[in-house]
Amino acid sequence: MSKVKYYYDSETLAYHKIKAKKGKKIGFMLLFLVASALFGFLCFIVLLNTPFFETPKDKLQAREIENLRIRYESLNRKMDQVDEVLASIAERDNNLYRTYFNTSPIPEEQRKAGFGGINRYKELEGYNNSDIIITTTKRLDVISKELVVQSKSLGEIAKLAKDKEKLLAAIPAIQPVKNEDLRHVASGFGYRSDPFTKIRKFHAGMDFSAKTGTPIYATGDGVVRRADNRASGYGNHIVIKHGYGYETLYAHLSKYKARVGQKVKRGDIIGYVGSTGRSEAPHLHYEVHKGGKAINPINFYYGTISAKEYVLISKLANQENQSLD
The missing domain is CATH 1.20.58 (Methane Monooxygenase Hydroxylase; Chain G, domain 1)
Structure with a gap:
């Protein structure tokens, strides 16, 4: 129950009740309602951000x-x-x-x-x-x-x-003449006695002694650059350009089985053993060139011979005997 308030009237020397204005009461009520609404809204926001609700x-x-x-x-x-x-x-x-x-x-x-x-x-x-x-x-x-x-x-x-x-x-990696067709390795790379002058001179390849007509094989993939008899002493000969600086020469052929410009694969027959040109007996004179310089062909036979055969051929090739050309 609300308190009753009085005021003292000095003229009548008496106390009178203070009557509240109606508008003021309504204002207080509205303020209370607004404050309550704001408080409720804040509580709602807080509750929404808690894990409990x-x-x-x-x-x-x-x-x-x-x-x-x-x-x-x-x-x-x-x-x-x-x-x-x-x-x-x-x-x-x-x-x-x-x-x-x-x-x-x-x-x-x-x-x-x-x-x-x-x-x-x-x-x-x-x-x-x-x-x-x-x-x-x-x-x-x-x-x-x-x-x-x-x-x-x-x-x-x-x-x-x-x-x-x-x-x-x-890379020229096989022998140009098969072992079963060989009579023997007649001469190797290095200084040898010339069969005609008997003077010691440098032999730039290897000589493989074999019967006339024995097949000669390309020792690596390449293109035939020469197939003629216009080089001094070689007789009928073939030059294969393999690329990567490698060239091989096959000399004293009895006949050709490859022509200039022909692409050949390692193991293809390119000609046959003979004794044309400056030759003392039927054989193949074989050279390997790298970058224009003749190198020992015996280092390139790993594709067809065993270690034991390599030792034997190396021993025969290194003998300082007489060459066949």
Whole structure:
């Protein structure tokens, strides 16, 4: 019950009740209602931001966020495995493939380089789980770059391997006359006695003694550059240009089975043993040239003979006897 207020009237020397104005009462009531509404609204906001009063939608969003966080963690574990595999490939690439093909390794800083300049991840900032999202995105970017670098490297290795295959096919790697067709190795590379003048002179190839008509084989892939008898002393002869600085010469042929400009493969028959030109008996005079300089052919027979046969042929070829041309 509200208190009754009085005021003293000095004229009548009596107390009178103070009557409240009707408008003032309404104002107090409105102020009270507004204050109550504001207080209720503030309490509602506070309650919404506490875990004790989550709406179904809030709970669903919280579960989705937690699920995404778990997925990001799982993705990072998988990227750890990808990193290990890429590291293994890079190690083989640098220390095996590139070493074999005599190519400089790719520096580690080039393989794992990040992305400088502008902030590429600004739009991912400001969220509760921004750190894990940004870290994962950066790792994906680095791995993607590593894959690009490695892909280019393997493409380069594939090209080198293709060139290497061509080089290996071009190198004169077999005997020009088969062992079963040989009578013997008549003379080797080095200084020998000339069969006509008996003067000691340099013999720039190897002589293979065999019957007239014995097949002669191209010792490596190449193109026939010469097939004529216009070079002094060689008689009927063939010159094959193999590329990579290699050329081979086959002299004293009885007849040809290859023509100028013809592409030949290692093992193709290109002619037959004879005794044309400056020759004392039927044989094949065979030379190997690298960069225009004659080199010992015995170093190039690894494609057809065993280690034991190599030792025997080397011993015979190194004997300082008389050559057949």
